[in-house]
Amino acid sequence: MQTVRHSEQTLRTALISKNPVLVSQYEKFNAAERRLMNEAFQPASDLFGPITLHSQSDWITSHPEPPQDFEEFFNAPSRKTPSPEKRSIYIQCIGLLGNTRIISEEYIKWLKGYCEAFFYGLTVRLLEPVPVSATRCSFRVNDSTQKLQIHAGHILKFLKRKKPEDAFCVVGITMIDLYPRDSWNFVFGQASLSDGVGIFSFARYGSDFYNSSYESKGKALQKKSSNDYSVFDNYYVPEVTSILLLRSCKTLTHEIGHIFGLRHCQWLACLMQGSNHLEEADRRPLNLCPICLRKLQCAIGFNIVERYKALVRWIDDESTEAPRVTPKHSHEDSVNLPKPVEAFKEWKEWIMKCLAVVQK
Known part of the structure; x- marks a missing residue:
């Protein structure tokens, strides 16, 4: 295991900058906020630690990229900022997210609420869910998994056409696996920063995605017409669990962060770190480094x-109006149970530590 550790001065410059204008901006944070942010370059901090690499297949090792400090972000000509007229994040659900319509509707509401807290100050709106057929995208059966995949690039074009006037960005979410071109195996997601659109799949975050139980169905699908979208009717979706919800929230906020112009983080353990595989994505924290x-x-x-308080409220708001996750592949209505936030316990504890530092 390798540790990526920067000097205190390097981290200080990456956060505050040496540009007098940006230094002056930083000094406009109140003392409590600066106390929290300054934890970035405190070697003994238990809030913001260094990045750890576990293998040569990890993102930083296999995808060398120049690091982006705050000054580079601020001066980036392609960076997009919400305006008074465009301060809405739209979420477009493609296909079902849960194994019943009710669960699917609640799941997307949970994601909406999380995004509203994470991107505090912006409005998050839901577009009417659509079936895969509405996108007119290409699809195929993956040779390795024998599961259906939809073409990510075609979905981006569909989202661009549907983008509302007041949208800062539109992100599509689906439980169907994605591929970007015929020569690729799969992608977790794809985005167009210039168009402010992205599509992300949570399919591979389900605990049984790689099980072989759907191989026979996949083989049968290969005989269908390439224009027969009925193959997606009642198609498999993973069981909605607390881990799946956590992974979905993590992916959604990471990818929307890219639309804001945040590149992969190489400074500290951070949500914006890149990930090559699920194990690495799971190691990535839910929080942003300073x-x-x-x-x-x-x-x-x-x-x-x-913003931190809003995130705590989202975790604590275990509404009894939310439905229970029904047994796999059931299409019956479900009984009421709280939102599954067990996997967010460490995240809440971390936020409370941050608030304690701020409120000293």
């Missing part, structure tokens, strides 16, 4: 403390 937090705050203008 450098990436300052980037997002600069783009949106939220109060840091109020």
